Amino acid sequence: MPHKDYPASYYAATSNQTVSRPALADHHQVDVCVIGAGYTGLSTALFLLEKGFSVTVLEAVKVGFGASGRNGGQIVNSYSRDLDSIERSVSEPAAKLIGEMAFEGGRIIRDRVARYNIRCDLKDGGVFAAFNKKQMHHLEAQKALWERYGYQHLELLDQHDIQQVVASDRYAGGMLDKQGGHIHPLNLALGEATAIESLGGIIYENSPAIRVERGEQPVVHTPDGSIRARFVVVAGNAYLGGLIPELAAKSMPCGTQVIATEPLDEELARSLLPQDYCVEDCNYLLDYYRLSADKSLIYGGGVVYGARDPADVTSIIRPKMLKTFPQLANVKVDYAWTGNFLLTLSRLPQVGRLGSNIYYSQGCSGHGVTYTHVAGKVIAEALSGQAERFDAFASLPHYPFPGGQRFQAPLSALGAMYYSLRDRIGF
Ligand SMILES: Cc1cc2nc3c(=O)[nH]c(=O)nc-3n(C[C@H](O)[C@H](O)[C@H](O)COP(=O)(O)OP(=O)(O)OC[C@H]3O[C@@H](n4cnc5c(N)ncnc54)[C@H](O)[C@@H]3O)c2cc1C
Numbered sequence: 001m002p003h004k005d006y007p008a009s010y011y012a013a014t015s016n017q018t019v020s021r022p023a024l025a026d027h028h029q030v031d032v033c034v035i036g037a038g039y040t041g042l043s044t045a046l047f048l049l050e051k052g053f054s055v056t057v058l059e060a061v062k063v064g065f066g067a068s069g070r071n072g073g074q075i076v077n078s079y080s081r082d083l084d085s086i087e088r089s090v091s092e093p094a095a096k097l098i099g100e101m102a103f104e105g106g107r108i109i110r111d112r113v114a115r116y117n118i119r120c121d122l123k124d125g126g127v128f129a130a131f132n133k134k135q136m137h138h139l140e141a142q143k144a145l146w147e148r149y150g151y152q153h154l155e156l157l158d159q160h161d162i163q164q165v166v167a168s169d170r171y172a173g174g175m176l177d178k179q180g181g182h183i184h185p186l187n188l189a190l191g192e193a194t195a196i197e198s199l200g201g202i203i204y205e206n207s208p209a210i211r212v213e214r215g216e217q218p219v220v221h222t223p224d225g226s227i228r229a230r231f232v233v234v235a236g237n238a239y240l241g242g243l244i245p246e247l248a249a250k251s252m253p254c255g256t257q258v259i260a261t262e263p264l265d266e267e268l269a270r271s272l273l274p275q276d277y278c279v280e281d282c283n284y285l286l287d288y289y290r291l292s293a294d295k296s297l298i299y300g301g302g303v304v305y306g307a308r309d310p311a312d313v314t315s316i317i318r319p320k321m322l323k324t325f326p327q328l329a330n331v332k333v334d335y336a337w338t339g340n341f342l343l344t345l346s347r348l349p350q351v352g353r354l355g356s357n358i359y360y361s362q363g364c365s366g367h368g369v370t371y372t373h374v375a376g377k378v379i380a381e382a383l384s385g386q387a388e389r390f391d392a393f394a395s396l397p398h399y400p401f402p403g404g405q406r407f408q409a410p411l412s413a414l415g416a417m418y419y420s421l422r423d424r425i426g427f
Pocket residue numbers: 035036037038039040041058059060061062063064065066067068069070071072073074075076207208209210235236237238239240241243255256257258288300338339340341362364365366367368369370372
């Protein structure tokens with residue numbers, strides 16, 4: 001049965017508003033039709049509306065139904081692969097532009113929150129936690145790399161320092177990004193949707209795009225209607241399915257799981273994360289966690305290649321949480337859910353055009369809260385005739401998954417097992 005509503009997550013249970021938007025039931029013409037109301041689609045729509053375009057967003061289920069309404073809520077700068085691998089992949093001028101944009105997404109989010117008065121519990125400060133010396137050296141190199149791009153908000157933490165910000169004895173050290181941070185992700189998406197509507201944009205829910213008729217004026221069809229547009233922006237990411245076969249062939253949906261505890265006693269919560277920073281560790285298959293506004297611990301980790309939903313998320317994630325915080329042994333888990341992100345072989349985003357008027361961005365491979373906001377901005381710039389930054393992203397190489405779609409999941413799982421083994425034995 002097709003989904004009609006949000007999964008039973010902590011975020012759905014604590015969302016600001018549950019406005020129901022109508023499904024598309026007739027035929028319209030606009031400047032831009034956006035497919036998907038996650039951060040990529042919402043950010044694109046908002047930037048386009050601010051530039052004076054008419055915009056319609058088609059969402060298969062509800063605003064923020066995908067990763068954008070289910071994620072760890074961590075504002076992490078840069079990309080899933082860092083700037084050194086981007087420098088090796090594209091020309092020097094493109095690498096410079098992409099490097100400068102690595103720190104723009106957090107600023108866009110903060111600007112949006114302030115400008116449109118979005119209530120999403122925004123907090124500053126994110127920590128990368130290292131288990132061993134090798135990971136500490138990696139963080140030192142990352143700091144030097146980011147500073148080369150002018151980013152000056154990082155502070156290395158030794159073993160003593162990290163224990164002042166995370167009450168866990170697992171870590172050898174870490175790095176604080178003062179302009180990292182965290183948000184209630186679904187409330188950010190809902191706030192952005194309201195901002196879109198305040199500027200005259202229209203969002204249809206329960207309106208999956210089922211066919212895109214390409215041509216001079218592409219037409220996007222839903223079960224009961226259609227939108228003819230000058231431009232189409234495809235922003236369905238891991239939930240797009242086979243709508244655009246070229247995009248499905250070079251990416252793979254993967255699941256990652258999250259739990260939320262019952263709200264913790266104020267003192268216990270403060271003892272775990274005294275400065276209320278969010279944390280992600282430095283493993284390839286990483287754990288990520290933070291406190292919510294009502295002091296639930298939101299803890300995520302684990303990857304399912306091919307995005308099958310595991311039967312019992314709590315039994316996968318709770319042991320990870322207790323390994324980090326054994327002091328939570330008697331704490332109840334109130335919510336457990338899974339969400340899909342889109343993996344690419346390079347773990348870098350795929351951005352481009354199909355013909356002259358269908359634009360897409362997908363595949364931020366696990367770190368997308370900031371990138372998707374930048375993607376919206378550069379797509380809007382490109383549609384307004386300034387494509388330099390869009391073209392820099394578009395020059396990142398795209399690779400098909402070896403073995404085609406059939407072997408995507410087993411081969412990637414094999415690769416992940418290798419990296420996970422490396423993490424465990426620390427080499
Ligand atoms: C559990 C989890 C935790 C994560 N944690 C973090 C984190 O802490 N920090 C971080 O930086 N990143 C994190 N990520 C990644 C981040 O959430 C994503 O990169 C980002 O939200 C992707 O946004 P998007 O708009 O591209 O895709 P999505 O948010 O998935 O949105 C796509 C939307 O398109 C809709 N759609 C699909 N097909 C169609 C169609 N045919 N017609 C109409 N609509 C369609 C879907 O219903 C969906 O609403 C996490 C991801 C997951 C799954």
